[in-house]
Amino acid sequence: MTVAAENWDAIVVGGGFFGCNLALMLADSSMRVLVVERDADLMQRASYANQARVHGGYHYPRSILTGLRSHANFSRFMREYAVAVDRDFTHFYAIARKFSNVTALQFARFCQEIGAPFRKAPSAVSRLFDRDLVEEVFEVTEYAFDSVKLKEHLLVRMAGRDIPLRLGTEARRATVGSRGIQVDMSTGSESWSATTRWLFNCTYSRINHLLHKSEVPPIPLRHEYTEIALIEAPEELRKRAVTVMCGPFFSTMPFPPAGTHSLSHVRYTPHYDWEERSGGGAPMMLDREAPGRASHCLNMIMDAKRFLPCLERARQVDSLWEVKTVLPQCEVNDARPILFKAHDEVPGLVSVLGGKFDNIYDLPRELQMLFSRAEG
Ligand SMILES: Cc1cc2nc3c(=O)[nH]c(=O)nc-3n(C[C@H](O)[C@H](O)[C@H](O)COP(=O)(O)OP(=O)(O)OC[C@H]3O[C@@H](n4cnc5c(N)ncnc54)[C@H](O)[C@@H]3O)c2cc1C
Structure with a gap:
């Protein structure tokens, strides 16, 4: 009709x-x-x-412009959407010793440059990490919507x-x-x-x-088919979020709509990726229910627990599947x-x-x- x-x-x-x-x-x-x-x-x-993640800028030490904009937008978002933001946890950014694109000193300088508050994590928290793998742990101000x-x-x-x-x-x-x-x-x-x-x-x-x-x-676009695992976090992380920077690491933070934590990993969250370019024909369409895909949650936990051993006790509850779309040039600096x-x-x-x-x-x-x- x-x-x-x-x-x-x-x-x-x-x-x-x-x-x-x-x-x-x-x-x-x-x-x-x-x-x-x-x-x-x-x-x-x-x-x-x-x-x-309600971005406070911390995530972008490789793109100062994105960091600055994000930090400037953070308070605006917090004002406009206060009713929909979970602040009832503390977020820690840990800087990996090896394979990180920034050192602890560089991260601290970056936070100062963009005006984002940070301080060294209390020892009760930094003790949770394997200090052979983690150079420093910072407490920051970042929440979840x-x-x-x-x-x-x-x-x-x-x-x-x-x-x-x-x-x-x-x-x-x-x-x-x-x-x-x-x-x-x-x-x-x-x-x-x-x-x-x-x-x-x-x-x-x-x-x-x-x-x-x-x-x-x-439009030239890059897509990733992604999995974010939803986990029951161990007691040590119940009111905490952890992001390990800056490279092939992971992040676990409250996922308010499900009452769980999310767990994502730079290496294991993307299952595969593809690009759409001009002249490339019909775009490949993929909805989030890709049938029969095996979860990467176990791989995420196995790797993450090297840095944060208590994650060994994390239990998968579910996974979120989605196509993530970014501009191809964003790969270079995370902008x-x-x-x-x-x-x-x-x-x-x-x-x-x-x-x-x-x-x-x-x-x-x-x-x-x-x-x-x-x-x-
Ligand atoms: C794995 C992952 C992690 C991320 N983490 C964060 C984070 O922590 N913090 C953050 O700020 N951002 C994050 N992002 C980015 C953020 O999710 C996106 O920037 C944002 O959701 C984009 O919103 P949107 O409205 O453009 O897209 P969507 O929410 O996807 O909305 C697009 C809508 O268009 C509809 N649609 C499509 N085609 C048609 C059509 N032809 N007719 C009618 N309707 C149509 C779809 O059904 C959909 O509802 C993440 C993204 C992914 C995938």
């Missing part, structure tokens, strides 16, 4: 953290905005299946701004129409279309999928800039990829530049 076209000032495709925040910003500019999401609910994909609470908070705000949501709805194609962009959608077996002046492609790992269907050249790309082939079509949650604070500047360019 085909339903008649609707007309909007802006349509946001993708109801993840970025799509929802962008929709709120557009509504603030008095635009009539529609959000379409192919899942049955908001924030079910990367915005749920991630490590939940609860994506279920974030979703609830966003739903209330979006309802307050009268932003309609179409759940279970997939945007299939965007073309240049006589009244702006025509977006072909499907909701179950129903096909329908809408027209809009602006179309924001906030589909994260599926960005190139929508572009391909719309005959727009793809996580936002991608905000207008596509000239379909004027008004813009793709948005946020490498981490706090990048939402880059959106207002990007929108302002977009709209002022459009006004000419």
